[in-house]
Amino acid sequence: MLKISREEIIDGKFERVLNFFRSRSLWMLYYCTGCGAVELPPTMTSRFDMERFGISPMATPRQADILLVTGYVSVKTLKRIVYSYEQMPEPKWVVGFGSCPVNGGIYWNSYATINQLDKYIPVDISIPGCMPRPQAVIDGLLSLMDSIKKGEAVGYKKYQMNNEWYKKNQREILERTKPVLGGKK
Ligand code: SF4
Numbered sequence: 001m002l003k004i005s006r007e008e009i010i011d012g013k014f015e016r017v018l019n020f021f022r023s024r025s026l027w028m029l030y031y032c033t034g035c036g037a038v039e040l041p042p043t044m045t046s047r048f049d050m051e052r053f054g055i056s057p058m059a060t061p062r063q064a065d066i067l068l069v070t071g072y073v074s075v076k077t078l079k080r081i082v083y084s085y086e087q088m089p090e091p092k093w094v095v096g097f098g099s100c101p102v103n104g105g106i107y108w109n110s111y112a113t114i115n116q117l118d119k120y121i122p123v124d125i126s127i128p129g130c131m132p133r134p135q136a137v138i139d140g141l142l143s144l145m146d147s148i149k150k151g152e153a154v155g156y157k158k159y160q161m162n163n164e165w166y167k168k169n170q171r172e173i174l175e176r177t178k179p180v181l182g183g184k185k
Helices: 006-011 015-022 035-046 077-085 136-150 155-159 163-175
Strands: 024-032 056-057 065-067 093-097 125-127
Touching: 015 136, 035 136, 065 077, 065 136, 077 163, 093 136, 093 155, 125 136, 155 163
Parallel strands: 024 056, 024 065, 065 093, 093 125
Antiparallel strands: none
């Protein structure tokens, strides 16, 4: 329950109120990159019922609050993930689902995947596991809701403040996807 004092209303300190309501109405874009996506249907449907917490699927980044990346990220997919993230309106949050976005998981030494998603876009919460069960997914999303409510989930602000660093990392990895023509890159 959110209690708002009269002084807060008079002072116009509405951010705390906005964060409370934001945390209870979240539209989530599923970027289903890896095998962990198979745990989403039971998380969404009647047994675990994600919607009872106010979290619903969204088909377009332009109306989404959360970007859920469900597993390993190939170098080519990273470009699309960055496009999707940048199209989302602020405030916005990213969830890394499974071990692969945290440290590469079982693909840690693959030439085709990245190892650490938060080098390229800010990850607000990671749900580790290979693959995480619906209970772990719900637990992770509740933690994210709590951080949003407290105003502590501020990855999108870090992306603005450290944009040069993120862009440098993105460029370095995306160089690998350039076509090789006549033996030259
Ligand atoms: S964490 Fe495991 S289940 Fe998820 S994408 Fe990686 S290998 Fe697949």
